[in-house]
Amino acid sequence: xxxxxxxxxxxxxxxxxxxxxxxxxxxxxxxxxxxxxxxxxxxxxxxxxxxxxxxxxxxxxxxxxxxxxxxxxxxxxxxxxxxxxxxxxxxxxxxxxxxxxxxxxxxxxxxxxxx
Amino acid sequence: xxxxxxxxxxxxxxxxxxxxxxxxxxxxxxxxxxxxxxxxxxxxxxxxxxxxxxxxxxxxxxxxxxxxxxxxxxxxxxxxxxxxxxxxxxxxxxxxxxxxxxxxxxxxx
Numbered sequence: 764x765x766x767x768x769x770x771x772x773x774x775x776x777x778x779x780x781x782x783x784x785x786x787x788x789x790x791x792x793x794x795x796x797x798x799x800x801x802x803x804x805x806x807x808x809x810x811x812x813x814x815x816x817x818x819x820x821x822x823x824x825x826x827x828x829x830x831x832x833x834x835x836x837x838x839x840x841x842x843x844x845x846x847x848x849x850x851x852x853x854x855x856x857x858x859x860x861x862x863x864x865x866x867x868x869x870x871x872x873x874x875x876x877x878x
Numbered sequence: 879x880x881x882x883x884x885x886x887x888x889x890x891x892x893x894x895x896x897x898x899x900x901x902x903x904x905x906x907x908x909x910x911x912x913x914x915x916x917x918x919x920x921x922x923x924x925x926x927x928x929x930x931x932x933x934x935x936x937x938x939x940x941x942x943x944x945x946x947x948x949x950x951x952x953x954x955x956x957x958x959x960x961x962x963x964x965x966x967x968x969x970x971x972x973x974x975x976x977x978x979x980x981x982x983x984x985x986x987x
Contacts (some may be wrong), residue, residue, distance in 0.1 A: 793942055796975075803887075805977040805978050805979035805980050806968075807973060807977070808975070808976075811974065811983075813934040821974070853920050853921075865966065865970075867921075867923065867968075867975065869921050870920055871920055872918070872919070
């Protein structure tokens with residue numbers, strides 16, 4: 764099993780450009796998450812999904828959109844990139860959520876720079 | 879709003895010394911997790927604690943969940959250079975996780 768994979772690993776954008784980050788998991792997990800990690804801020808939740816066809820906003824959703832058309836894939840889109848979106852983006856998945864505890868499995872991250 | 883406060887932010891120690899990292903919150907969580915992250919990689923789960931007062935040991939690492947399920951600590955005994963990394967705590971509530979900002983631990987030989 765590959766676990767959680769992310770593409771691309773690195774990307775440089777100019778302000779105003781758009782792009783899509785792809786996350787794929789082969790563990791048949793229901794829940795998937797997108798986080799951004801900035802120095803001194805830890806991981807902040809952007810959007811998450813509790814199952815195929817569903818999405819929900821996290822802590823910092825502005826400027827991002829997501830889609831979960833297939834259970835194994837979770838896409839993060841930036842329609843008009845801004846320098847404030849320069850960050851490292853992590854995708855994660857977990858078996859389930861709710862009040863039961865569960866482990867999140869993280870991808871290797873995508874380092875995005877917006878000039 | 880950072881609901882989980884980790885301290886210290888940075889810790890540099892010599893091999894063989896002990897260290898403790900703290901994770902505090904004003905909120906109650908259904909569970910709390912500790913992750914370790916190495917440069918260029920995603921976080922990897924070390925342990926999950928669920929019950930107030932729970933203590934879990936993982937080799938030289940000891941994790942404790944506060945009685946009120948609002949705080950936790952990670953203690954490393956006889957630290958080794960391989961323990962170097964960013965330690966993150968994360969509180970779980972209704973399927974979502976709130977992360978602390980992390981504690982960067984550096985263990986020098």
